[in-house]
Amino acid sequence: MSKLNNLAEAVFQGDFTEVKNLTQQLVDDGVDPLIIINEGLIGGMNIVAPKFKAGEMFVPEVMKSAKAMHIGMEVVKPLVAESDIPYAGKVVIGTVAGDLHDIGKNLVIMILESGGFKVIDLGVDVPPEGFVEAIKKHEPQIVGMSALLTTTMMAMKDTINAIEKAGLRNKVKIVVGGAPISQDFANEIGADGYGADAMAAKEICSKLLSR
Numbered sequence: 001m002s003k004l005n006n007l008a009e010a011v012f013q014g015d016f017t018e019v020k021n022l023t024q025q026l027v028d029d030g031v032d033p034l035i036i037i038n039e040g041l042i043g044g045m046n047i048v049a050p051k052f053k054a055g056e057m058f059v060p061e062v063m064k065s066a067k068a069m070h071i072g073m074e075v076v077k078p079l080v081a082e083s084d085i086p087y088a089g090k091v092v093i094g095t096v097a098g099d100l101h102d103i104g105k106n107l108v109i110m111i112l113e114s115g116g117f118k119v120i121d122l123g124v125d126v127p128p129e130g131f132v133e134a135i136k137k138h139e140p141q142i143v144g145m146s147a148l149l150t151t152t153m154m155a156m157k158d159t160i161n162a163i164e165k166a167g168l169r170n171k172v173k174i175v176v177g178g179a180p181i182s183q184d185f186a187n188e189i190g191a192d193g194y195g196a197d198a199m200a201a202k203e204i205c206s207k208l209l210s211r
């Protein structure tokens with residue numbers, strides 16, 4: 001097995017030490033950092049994703065793999081210009097105002113990153129103007145909002161209104177998710193997409209960008 005395959009396997013296994021060592025070895029061997037990222041690190045997450053979808057892997061294992069991918073990224077990222085990284089798209093994401101739940105959002109971020117998206121995490125309890133400011137600053141193609149409380153669901157609508165008011169609605173696609181959210185609710189508040197889980201989040205983001 002090649003070192004790149006071993007690296008992908010180590011990411012899948014969530015073996016932090018092995019990921020760090022193999023990534024460094026590949027760098028020392030002169031392998032193109034973008035190949036290390038795409039075939040080794042993201043390659044490992046590509047093993048994880050279908051297993052998670054099929055229910056063969058669970059949240060803690062996926063998080064471990066994603067963390068392993070990040071550890072490898074830290075080794076290679078300084079070697080590539082940000083502009084050379086072929087991102088699938090840029091996503092700004094946050095948990096809406098009044099809501100502190102972030103486990104699901106963080107999982108979505110990890111899966112999006114493993115799918116090659118650049119993700120800017122705004123954290124939790126993000127007010128509508130926080131999303132607006134982030135759109136101006138980062139110019140993402142996609143804005144993601146997470147809510148876990150029935151009492152904070154409507155903050156999604158408030159955020160969409162604020163984005164509209166700022167004249168930015170036609171610049172971004174908006175995707176929403178979280179346990180109480182449904183496709184019907186997404187339609188009702190005028191979001192462009194809904195994802196029931198992290199894999200669905202990645203799928204809807206890819207779909208929205210290809211339109």
Ligand code: B12
Binds near residue numbers: 105175179198200
């Ligand atoms: C962990 C947890 C907490 C933790 C949060 C820690 C953290 N850092 O996130 C703590 C203890 C802080 C907490 C606090 C509270 N919680 Co709480 N919490 C939960 C719990 C047990 C799990 C949530 C979770 O992490 N699920 C696992 C993740 C992986 O799933 P997920 O979040 O749904 O995310 C997935 C999808 O929804 C989707 N997704 C999520 N976000 C996004 C975004 C996009 C863009 C897309 C496309 C997809 C997507 O993909 C994710 C990955 O597959 C749930 C119960 C439950 N079983 O859901 C209650 C729950 C959500 N909490 C609840 C409540 C009431 C509260 C409190 C009000 C309790 C209190 N009285 O203090 C506070 C509120 C604090 C606040 N202001 O937010 C209720 C909500 C009830 C309701 N209908 O509104 C629940 C349902 C428990 C219950 N049955 O009563 N909570």
